[in-house]
Amino acid sequence: MTGTLLAFVVRLATGVRMTHEAEDPSPRVYFSNHSSHLDALVIWAALPGDVRARTRPVAAAEYWTRGPLRRWLSGRVFHAVLIPRDPAHMKSADPLGSMLAALDAGSNLIVFPEGTRSETGEIGLFKPGLYHLAQRHPAVPLVPVYLENLNRILPKGEHLPVPLIGQAVFGAPLPQITEHEPKADFLKRARQAVIRLASGNLVPSHE
């Protein structure tokens, strides 16, 4: 209920909507560029209701466990898979394990392979997490998503979103990882898949 309402508000406020719908019901991983705290929320809100209910964003534990509101949102509304950002905790927490467990339980994941928010809206290099995920679960479709204009709606360091128009462009799933595909090659083509969706179809490119 809260989720449906929140999704409605987010869609209304940011004008975000899904432009390509993926129909396959099997668990999948949405991976996207990252420029705003709203990103996970926006992808999640753009999905159709039944898909949304079993889609869990992967988020930084340090941020999402601070304060009762964030804890409630991440725990009860988004059912986020929380991953510690601090590398000291990485080993003990087994981030890959918790993501795989979520996939095995039939959930979809939303991941941001850049690992951190971009300041300018440009898409940074991908961290290897996505590669490990693909290696362990080669059959799970990896769906590229390009989020347009979110860095202007709520840039890094700001707290109040402005109601400009944003958009989530969903692409076709990435071709499956091959057995001996080098990590760098895979991450490069995953990043290219997101960039390809960024053809400036909402905001014309300037200069």
Added chain:
Amino acid sequence: MNDPGLLCLLGGVIALLTAATLVGALLTRKHGRTQTMVNLRQRVNAWWWMTGVLCISLALGRSGLFGLWALLSFLALREFLTLSPLVKGDHRTLALVFFVILPVHWIFAWLPWYGMFLIWIPVYAFVIIPVRGALAGDTDRFLERTARIQWGVLTCVYFLSYLPMLLYLPIPGYEGQNAKLLCFVVLVTQLSDVFQYIFGKLFGKHPIAPKVSPSKTREGFLFGGTAAVALGTGLWWATPFTPGQAALMSALLVVAGFLGGLVMSAVKRSLGAKDWGRGIPGHGGVLDRLDSLLFSVPLFFHATGFAFGTRLAVSLELPEWIRQWLTPWQW
């Protein structure tokens, strides 16, 4: 809403749309589902929606009408600012524009506090916007960025808000009937667009400003504009005007509407876009539909006010009920 003249106007629009829907269906049967036919049907359907929303807001009375136009001005401004290349330094300014300047303006309009309605944006907002931008500290293309935001607020919010303000225009002998005047403006301006589009498609040869808007032709403007003036003249019974005055006021709406559309096209091209958005299927964005109202509405308001209105200056003062509310605090 219980004005028979108003019901006649709205009934006429509905009859017109029914006819357009039927013609569209017949043409589709004859020519098949071509691109043009699909676009035509989308446009007619969108007109149904827009008419429906206008009718509902009229039925809800003054607040419904102001609510609708406040929402439309918000949607238009958001399209305008989404297309404008603004930077991170503008974020707080934009928050101020969306969350303070726009709602405050519409509150002044709705109250109505005519004096503040007049100057809130041209004076106060135009001071606040560059100040906030300067405080943000980004000097790169400062004037350009500030001017963009100011222009968006001026056109999408200030100019557009003159339309519901027509409700408050005191015209002797026409009291309580101003909703019809509002419908007259919307009808003549929008149908002028439609007529110019149709006549342009049929006879258009010489574009007026090919670089700005290749679809605006001399033939389309002349024939379409004449048709719209004829229509406006025929609607004189719904206005405080005589048929001759109605023709003149319609001509004002047609010319100003055309120029407004032309200027907004130029702005749109300079921003590198073809449409303002994709909110209305077949039409583009909200601003693509409202662009012709932007210039015609304030001009129409003041022309009507000067020629027919009285006592406008009285409402420059604080509304009486606010004054009474403030008295206990000895303001």
